[in-house]
Amino acid sequence: xxxxSRTGGLLxxxxxxxxxxxxxxLAWLACGIVLADASSLDGQEWAAKMFNTLxxxxxxxxxxxxxxxxxxxxxxxxxxxxIAAVRSSCGCTTPQIVKSDxxxxxxxEIVAEFNTSSFMGQKHATVTxxxxxxxxxxxxxxxxxxxxxxxxxxxxxxxxxxxxxxxGAEKTISVVHTGRNDWRIVDVKxxxxxxxxxxxEPARVGGRVSxxxxxxxxxxxxxxYIHDQxxxxxxxxxxPELFVEIDGRGVSSITVSPSSLFMGVVxxxxxxxxxxxxxxxxxxxILGVKCDDKSFTINPGDEAxxxxxxxxxxxxxxxxxxxLREITLTTDSGGGDELIFTAYAQVVAxxxxxxxxxxxxxxxxxxxxxxxxxxx
Numbered sequence: 001x002x003x004x005s006r007t008g009g010l011l012x013x014x015x016x017x018x019x020x021x022x023x024x025x026l027a028w029l030a031c032g033i034v035l036a037d038a039s040s041l042d043g044q045e046w047a048a049k050m051f052n053t054l055x056x057x058x059x060x061x062x063x064x065x066x067x068x069x070x071x072x073x074x075x076x077x078x079x080x081x082x083i084a085a086v087r088s089s090c091g092c093t094t095p096q097i098v099k100s101d102x103x104x105x106x107x108x109e110i111v112a113e114f115n116t117s118s119f120m121g122q123k124h125a126t127v128t129x130x131x132x133x134x135x136x137x138x139x140x141x142x143x144x145x146x147x148x149x150x151x152x153x154x155x156x157x158x159x160x161x162x163x164x165x166x167x168g169a170e171k172t173i174s175v176v177h178t179g180r181n182d183w184r185i186v187d188v189k190x191x192x193x194x195x196x197x198x199x200x201e202p203a204r205v206g207g208r209v210s211x212x213x214x215x216x217x218x219x220x221x222x223x224x225y226i227h228d229q230x231x232x233x234x235x236x237x238x239x240p241e242l243f244v245e246i247d248g249r250g251v252s253s254i255t256v257s258p259s260s261l262f263m264g265v266v267x268x269x270x271x272x273x274x275x276x277x278x279x280x281x282x283x284x285x286i287l288g289v290k291c292d293d294k295s296f297t298i299n300p301g302d303e304a305x306x307x308x309x310x311x312x313x314x315x316x317x318x319x320x321x322x323x324l325r326e327i328t329l330t331t332d333s334g335g336g337d338e339l340i341f342t343a344y345a346q347v348v349a350x351x352x353x354x355x356x357x358x359x360x361x362x363x364x365x366x367x368x369x370x371x372x373x374x375x376x
Contacts (some may be wrong), residue, residue, distance in 0.1 A: 044137050044138070044139070046077070046135075046137070047081075047129075047131050047137035047138075047139045048139050049076075050073050050074055050075060050076065050081070050102075050139075051071055051072065051073055051139065051141070052071065052072040052074070053071065054071075054139070054140070054141055054142065055141065055142035055143075055144075056069040056071070056112070056141075056142070056143055056144075057144045057145060058114055058143075058144070058145030058146075058243060059145060059146070059229075059241060059243045060145070060146045060148060060239045060241055060242055060243065061114065061116050061145055061146065061147050061148065061242065061243055062116070062147075062148055062151040062152055062153040062175070062242055062244070063116055063117065063120070063147060063148060063149055063150075063151065063152050064116055064117050064152050064153065064154070064156050065116050065152075065153045065156040065157065065243075065244060065245070066116075066155070066156035066157030066245050067113065067114035067116055067145060067157075067243075067245060068111060068112070068113045068114070068157075068245060068247070069111075069112050069114075069143070070098075070109045070110070070111050070112075070227060071109060071110040071111075071112065071141055072107060072108075072109060073102065073107065073108045073109060073110060073129075074102075074105070074106075074107045074108075075102035075103065075104055075105065075106050075107075076104075076105070077104065078104055078321075078322060079104075079133075079134040080101065080102065080103050080104075080133060080134070081101075081102045081131060081133055081134065082100060082101055082102070082131065082132055082133035083097050083100040083101075083102070083108065083110075083129060083130070083131055084100070084130045084131060084132040084133075085097075085129075085130040086110060086127060086128065086129050086130070087127070087128050087130075088112075088125050088126070088127050088128075088143075089125050089126040089127075089128075090123065090124065090125035090126075091115065091118075091119075092114060092115050092118075092119040092123040092125055093112050093113065093114055093115070093123075093125035093127060093143045094112070094113045094115065095110060095111065095112050095113075095127045095129075096110070096111045096112075096113070097109075097110060097111075098110070098111055104322070104324050104344075105324060105326065105342055110127065110129055110141065112125075112127055112141065112143050114143065114145055114147075116147045116156070119147055120147050120148075120149045121146065121147060122144070122145075122146045123144065123145060123146075123147065124142070124143065124144045125142075125143045125144075126140050126141070126142060126143075127140070127141040127142075127143060128140050128141075129141065146239065148239060148242070150177060150178050150179045151175065151176070151177050151178075151242060152175075152176050153173055153174070153175050153176075153242075153244055154173065154174045154176070155173060157244060157245040157246070157247065158171045158173060158215050158230065158244060158245065158246045158247070158248075159171070159247055159248065160217055160226060160246065160247065160248025160249075161248055161249070162248070162249050162251050163217060163221075163248055163249065163250050163251065164250075164251050164253070165221070165222070165223045165250050165251060165252055165253050166219055166220075166253065167219065168216065168217050168218055168219040168221070169216070169217040169248070170214060170215065170216045170217070171214075171215050172212060172213065172214050172215070173212075173213050173215065173244065174210060174211070174212055174213075175210065175211045175213065175232065175242075176208065176209070176210045176211075177208070177209045177210075177234075178207065178208050179207060180207065180209070181204050181206075181207050181208075181209065182204075182209075183209045183234065183235065183236065184202065184209075184234060184235045185199065185202075185211055185232050185233065185234050186233050186234065186235055187233035188213065188230065188231070188232055188233070189230075189231040189233065190228055190229065190230055190231065190246070191228060191229070192226075192228045192246075194217060194218045194220065194221035194222075195215060195216065195217060195218070195228070195230075195246070196215075196216040196218060197213055197214065197215050197216070197230070198213070198214040198216070199211055199212075199213050199214075200212040200213070213230075215230060215246070217248070217250075221250055222250060223250040223251060223252035223253075224249070224250055224252075225248075225249050225250075226246060226247060226248040226249060226250065227245075227246070227247060228245075228246040229243045229244065229245060229246065230243070230244040230245075230246055231243060232244065252339070253280055253281045253282070253333055254278065254279065254280040254281075254284060254331055254333055254339060255278070255279050255280075256276065256277070256278050256329070256339050256341045257276075257277045257278075257279070258276075258341075259341050259342070260341065260342045260343075260344070261274055261276060261312060261341060261342065261343040261344070262274075262344060262345070263312070263314040263343060263344065263345035264345060264346075265345070265346045265348055266314070266316040266345055266346070266347055266348070267316060267347070267348060267349070267350040268316050268317065268318070268319075268320070268347060268349070268350070269315075269316060269317075270315070270316050271313060271314065271315045271316075272313070272314050272316075272345070273311055273312065273313050273314075274311075274312050274314075274343075275309055275310065275311060275312070276298075276309075276310040276311075276312050276341070277307065277308070277309060277310075278307070278308040278310060278329065278339065279306065279307050279308075280306050280307075280331075280333060281306070282306060282333075283304040283305050283306050284304055284305075284306070284331050284332055284333040285302065285303070285304045285331065285332045286300035286301070286308055286310075286329055286330070286331055287330045287331060287332055288300075288329070288330040289327065289328070289329055289330075290327070290328040290329075290330070291325055291326075291327045291328070292325065293323070293325045295314055295315050295316070295317055295323065296312065296313070296314055296325060296327065296343055297312075297313040297314075297315075298310055298311070298312050298313075298327070299311070300329070304332075312343060314343065314345055316345065316347045318347070319347075320347045320348050320349045321346075321347055322344065322345075322346055322347075323344060323345050323346075323347060324342060324343075324344035325342065325343055325344070326340055326341075326342055327340070327341055327342070327343055328340050329341075
């Protein structure tokens with residue numbers, strides 16, 4: 001769906017060839033301030049829908065721990081979008097724009113980092129994201145968390161870095177509590193089943209308790225970005241859980257090139273073919289292709305090999321405009337990995353030939369066409 005546009009005193013929403021036709025035409029009831037207000041309301045709605053969520057609670061954090069959350073921003077519209085600025089209402093949160101220009105289906109991020117070294121106690125911040133294209137809009141993201149002063153985690157987070165799929169990884173962190181000699185960590189949890197944690201016996205000296213935790217990413221972990229939390233369950237009634245951020249990236253053994261395949265500028269009814277390269281470190285099979293648009297055709301074959309050269313066919317159908325689709329390839333590597341790429345084309349109407357234009361111009365309502373007789 002396109003963004004709202006103003007043409008000839010009307011507010012309308014256009015559909016593209018990717019979705020069923022939608023025609024919504026509203027007559028302007030007023031002008032000036034009324035028009036500005038209507039545009040502002042529409043703008044807020046389309047911009048907010050680009051985010052995967054509008055709030056995040058870090059929970060209870062140890063002093064000095066790394067606390068970062070990435071708000072995903074995906075442009076699901078035909079028009080290009082641009083993030084002009086981002087700001088925070090509190091020094092406890094530092095926001096950052098990752099990829100400000102977003103074309104159709106492109107994904108960016110607003111990264112919010114919680115400052116657990118300089119602030120303590122319950123904190124809350126509003127992060128305001130400003131768009132200036134295709135319309136002006138502001139989206140407010142809510143950040144909150146409780147920072148403890150009696151617990152520290154070193155290092156402040158678990159950075160796995162880039163991990164080759166099937167290799168696994170291991171990191172160690174130290175957790176120290178000051179003030180209670182009998183303080184205990186009773187359990188360690190994570191929402192991701194591909195993590196294992198080994199915890200040492202606690203060292204207790206003069207009201208100071210320390211633990212060492214080995215965190216392992218298992219070999220069967222899938223490829224992709226890792227953004228998770230290690231949950232430390234303690235015997236503290238006031239704040240029984242502590243959260244430690246886990247970040248990393250599982251690198252797939254199979255790559256697709258190009259990740260965005262341009263089919264070209266085509267006329268309705270025309271068929272074009274491009275080539276996609278799917279490369280792996282060892283022979284593999286492409287088990288299936290998923291695409292919601294029958295205009296695209298891919299026949300992967302059933303042979304296992306390290307490099308697949310896939311012909312991608314596109315037949316232009318429907319009205320002129322931009323056609324963009326996500327296509328998913330399923331392989332037999334690592335238990336059925338899915339590879340996603342985009343294919344797009346620009347469909348343009350075919351201009352009439354010079355002969356057709358001259359023939360049309362020679363005929364008029366007052367004169368008969370060639371080969372006919374006019375009654376007297």
